[in-house]
Amino acid sequence: MATNIVFHEGSVDIAGRAELLKQKGVTIWLTGLSASGKSTIACALEQHLLHQHRFCYRLDGDNVRFGLNKDLGFDERSRNENIRRIGEVAKLFADACCVAVTAFISPYRADRALARALHAEAGLGFVEVFVDAPLEVVEQRDPKGLYKKARAGEIREFTGISAPYEAPVEPEIHIRTDQSDVVESVRVITEYLTQRGFI
Template identity: 75%
Template sequence: MATNITFHPGSVTATERIELLRQRGVTIWLTGLSASGKSTIACALEQHLLHLHKFVYRLDGDNIRFGLNKDLGFDEKSRNENIRRIGEVSKLFADASCIAITAFISPYLVDRGLARELHEKAGIPFIEVFVDAPLHIVEERDPKGLYKKARAGEIKDFTGISAPYEAPENPEIHIKTHETDVTESVGIITRYLIEKGYISL
C-alpha cells in the first residue's frame, strides 16, 4: 500500500446528501449459486425502485468482468479480489445516497463479511439477501450451460460443483426462488426497505 497518500475529506456531509437527495444510500447484496435468480431479481428490483423515483444502480457479476474486473480469473484469490473491489465500489455508490444492488455469487463468508464490515465502518446499511435454490434446481435451470460443462470437467473451480459455496448464516433477507417468483421477491425486498425506513413511498 502506498504511504505517500492522504485522505482528502470533502465539504459535503452524508447528512447533507441525504437531506438534499431525500434518500439514504444502502447496499443490497444478493448472493447465491449461479442460476439461483440473483441477476433476474436484481434487474427487476432496479426497475421497480427506479419507477418509485429512487436513485438506484445495479452492479452485476458478469457485467463487471467486462470492465473493472476484466483482469481477474476464477481461482480463489481472484474471486476474493473480485468481491473486495465490489465491496468498495458499492460502498462508494451508497455513500453517494444511491441504492446499490449487487448480484454476485460471492461464495465465501469471509469476503461477504469484509464487504459488510466496510459498510458498517462507514455507517452505511448493508442488506445481505440470500437468493437460495437447491443445487438440483439450479442445475435444471442452467441457462448458460455452465453446470453441464462443470460436471464434464470443462470448467475448473465452478461454485457448487468443484468449488465451495458458503451460504449466509444470518442474512437480512432469505428468498427461496424455487418457491417464490420474481415479483414476490422484489416485493419482499421493497417491503424490507420501507420497514427499515431506508425508502418511503
C-alpha cells in the same frame, strides 16, 4: 499500500446528501449459486426502484468482469479480489446515498463479511439477501450451460460442483426462488428497505 495520500472530505456530508436525495445509502448484496435468480431479481429491483424515482444502480457479476475486474480469473484468490473490489465500489455508491444492488455468487462468508464490515465502518447500510435454490433446481435452469460444462470437467473450480458455496448464516433476507417469483422477491426487498427507512 499507497503512501503520501490524504482523504479529501466533500462540501456535503452524508447526512446532507441523504436529506437532499430523500433516501439513505445502502447496499443490497444478493448472493447465491449461479442460476439461483440473483441477476433477474437485481434487474427487476433496480427497475422498480427507479420507477419510484429512487437513486439506484445495479452491479452485476458478469458485467463488472467486462471492465473493472477484467484482469481477474476464477481461482479462489481472484474471486476474493473480485468481491473485495465490489465491496469497495458498492460502498462508494452507498456513500453517495445510492441504493447499490449487487448480484454476485460471492461464495465465501469471509468475503461477504469483509464487504459488510467496510459498510459498517462507514456507517452505511448493508443488506445481505440469500437468493436460495437447491442445486438440482439451478442445474435444471442452467441458462448459460455452465453446470453442464462443470459436470463434464470443462470448467474447473465451479461453485456448487467443484468449489464450495458457503451459505449465509443470518442473512437479513432469505428468498427461495424455487418457491417465490420475481415480483414477490422484489416486494420483500422493497418492503424491508421501506420499513428500515432507507427509501
